[in-house]
Amino acid sequence: MRRLTVLLAFAGGFFAVGALLRRTSGRGRERVDLYYADGSMKTLADGSVDAARLLSLAREAIHAARA
Amino acid sequence: MDGTQAIADLTEISSQIESVVLLDGKSAVAGSTFTDDTAATRFAEAAKALLEAAEGLREGGEPLTQLEAETPEGSVFVLREGDRLIAATTVPDPTVGLVFYDLKSALRAAEDAKPKRKPRARAPKKTTKAAKDDA
Numbered sequence: 001m002r003r004l005t006v007l008l009a010f011a012g013g014f015f016a017v018g019a020l021l022r023r024t025s026g027r028g029r030e031r032v033d034l035y036y037a038d039g040s041m042k043t044l045a046d047g048s049v050d051a052a053r054l055l056s057l058a059r060e061a062i063h064a065a066r067a
Numbered sequence: 068m069d070g071t072q073a074i075a076d077l078t079e080i081s082s083q084i085e086s087v088v089l090l091d092g093k094s095a096v097a098g099s100t101f102t103d104d105t106a107a108t109r110f111a112e113a114a115k116a117l118l119e120a121a122e123g124l125r126e127g128g129e130p131l132t133q134l135e136a137e138t139p140e141g142s143v144f145v146l147r148e149g150d151r152l153i154a155a156t157t158v159p160d161p162t163v164g165l166v167f168y169d170l171k172s173a174l175r176a177a178e179d180a181k182p183k184r185k186p187r188a189r190a191p192k193k194t195t196k197a198a199k200d201d202a
Binding site for chain 1: 085086106109110112113114116117120121124125128129130131132133134135136137138139140141142143154156163
């Protein structure tokens with residue numbers, strides 16, 4: 001019984017740490033995904049000039065929505 | 068369904084969407100979550116500026132139909148179908164596919180509400196003398 005409790009606690013901890021890592025790994029990330037009529041998609045990752053311009057406009061839109 | 072109803076349904080089903088605005092073919096606000104028109108127009112203008120800037124990146128290619136800009140504060144989604152447009156902000160880390168699906172459904176629901184041309188009234192059937200005699 002004790003062994004089972006330890007095993008369950010270990011499994012629970014393992015999944016909790018995994019979930020936490022998955023959540024935090026995407027946080028703070030900035031990017032823009034563009035979808036075209038032909039079904040193609042282009043991602044502008046944070047750091048490029050185009051992404052910086054679009055992300056600045058996106059932040060303006062968010063602030064306009066929350067003002 | 069009109070734009071206001073489409074937006075009401077959208078916000079009811081999606082807890083990730085914070086604010087949304089729907090523009091009709093004349094770029095007028097057809098529905099939004101904003102309490103005043105000035106705020107709705109301000110957000111719509113900002114979303115259109117984002118879409119236009121993104122369109123400028125690929126001149127001469129396929130038209131841009133939708134975009135998502137992800138920031139730590141939240142995401143901005145802009146979708147266009149024909150001459151209609153819907154833009155929304157969401158909480159950080161949204162379920163992208165689900166938000167796009169919900170926005171597209173709202174846009175189409177509002178599109179279906181557009182008044183359709185009335186069918187022309189049929190001319191009354193000609194009655195022949197023979198038909199009258201049969202009756």
